[in-house]
Amino acid sequence: MAIAVNRDGSHAAAALGDGTLWMIDLAEAGAEPAVVPVHDGACLALARDIDGGGFLTGGDDGRLRRIAPGTGPVTLATAPGRWIEHIDSHPRARLRAYNAGKRVHRIGVDGQPDGPVLEHPSTVGGLAFAPGGQRLAVAHYGGVSLWWLKGAAEPVRLDWKGSHLGMLWHPEGTHLITLLQESGLHGWRLKDRAEMSMGGYPTKVRSVGWTTGARFLATGGADCAVCWPFTGGGPWDKRPLELAAGAADLITVVAPHPTSPFVAAGCGDGLVLLAALDGSPPAGVAPASGSAVTAMVWSGDGRHLLYGTEAGRLCHIALPERAGKRPG
Template identity: 30%
Template sequence: MNATITATDSLWRQEVDDAPVSLSAAGDLVAIAGAAGPAWVLDLGTGEVVGELALDGGSLRASLSPDAQHVAVTGPGGYALWRRSDGRVVTAATGLWSQAAAWADGRVAVASGRYARVLDADGNELWATEAAASTVTDVKWLRGGRRLAVAAYGAVRCHERHQASPVATYPYVGSHLALAVSPNDRWICSGNQDASIHIWRSRDGDELTMAGYPEKVSRLGFDDTGRWLAADGAPDLTVWDFSGKGPNGTAPRLLNAHETITALAWRPGTLGHLASGGADGTVALWRVTNGRPEARQRPVRTFELSDGVAALAWAGPQVLVTAARDGSIEAHRLPDRNQL
């Protein structure tokens, strides 16, 4: 049975004057990137703006550092870093496509054209990878920030710190759009332009492909346990079970609530709770351990935003932050950290 979250579950609502494209939450802050280039940092408790920055030419992603002291914003023409202590903004107008950023241990890796560049929190370059075959589309840290996975056309390459050349290469002929790495670093997964998910076992490169999606796979992510991988690419959200020897020979769980999936975010913790958003403005909350493979599930709860869902981010297990395409940002409190 579906339920609807009531207005009393809303902590605050804030309006920004651009269409949001990305949300990030950490500590007591929320960061929002707008399509035209502006970005805002909000106080999680009140929704008040505590910082602003902007990129000429537009923004693609905002990424808060885990300690909530820094924000990286990436876009089609470069990247920018915001520092909480004094509001300082460092902008790198490189003219290069910068799709992604990932923080680890006070450092941030940013995609910059055909390179991934690792910066300190103030924007000073520490090292960079050699040029990839094409534009870097995503970056993810492994081994507690000691190894960097870099996605570009034809392969995912892994680099040790301060080593431009890769120490491991995971080939797959195609355009990789997004990366997901399991929390135990056992699996590296890419969502692809050719409507597939490609999976490598990191220790030996053993691989398989989950093909047959009707659309490109551009959003995917593991839950905190590393057992469940959620992905778009179809009207049904697919959730693969990576327990045991992995998903080879298995079927996914199918979560049915949207015609077009525009966002997904795992709730922190080990309970297998997932939030998803659709172009129609519906946010759905799921317990993926319900049901069985190949059977369509319905959400535990749904609620509606004022416009299509642009992004979702959990700010701890009890607060879900939503961004609608019309610029409405809202924080929703769930009454129990273990229930939906």
């Protein structure tokens, strides 16, 4: 399951392995989601579209689709015989990007192709527009290809051995972090290509996110939420914060609050915690359900927390206003 909140914060969507999309109106507490078939097969990717209301989905049926509240799905592109596993969009660049195997395609707001197909040495493991919308980073085996969207015809290569299966830009565009097939992360400070490796995890890191002000990079994959400090240029020679330590199971998913200094953490047994960056004891917001938390997202205003479990359960927690300031 993948979960996203649209850019205007009105609706959340969850993409499921049975090819359906569940749409939730965040203004209607307790409302049942609208269930919409979008793919003939599994939904493999979900992202916010360029505009305020829409979502993009990719499937193993080789279709890129757009859906918005109150409208049916529209096919934007097809890749016969391929899976569309990674998608992103950027409102300032007015572009969408998606992969089909080793190739990345770009589509403008008018639904037409924008620029040549971007070729890569192996199947794409992740893609993301830079915060400013001028570059597109594509992860694959052996590192990252960093494309300028205007000008240069060849990418800048950031090399690191192994498979790179996801990525995250620093909010100011200064650093790029990738999730590795091995149990760890790798990153680059782009101004000088200084490299950073963040390891020591007992399992793969599948979830990362920036805390407010990008002071810390919060990560799952351990028995606590490991938060690497990024003040002063990066995490070199600095010990990470360890939040929500002592949970009965590993933390599988993290979601830093968008405006306040705490992190939501979902565990392998279904427990969901809120942990403040000051190290105070975490507050439980959902008990263990016996099924691992696999996806989690906040609304932009920080009033709604949504998470999904391995068993296919989708949960929506509307927090009181004071909870948007600190756990408690």
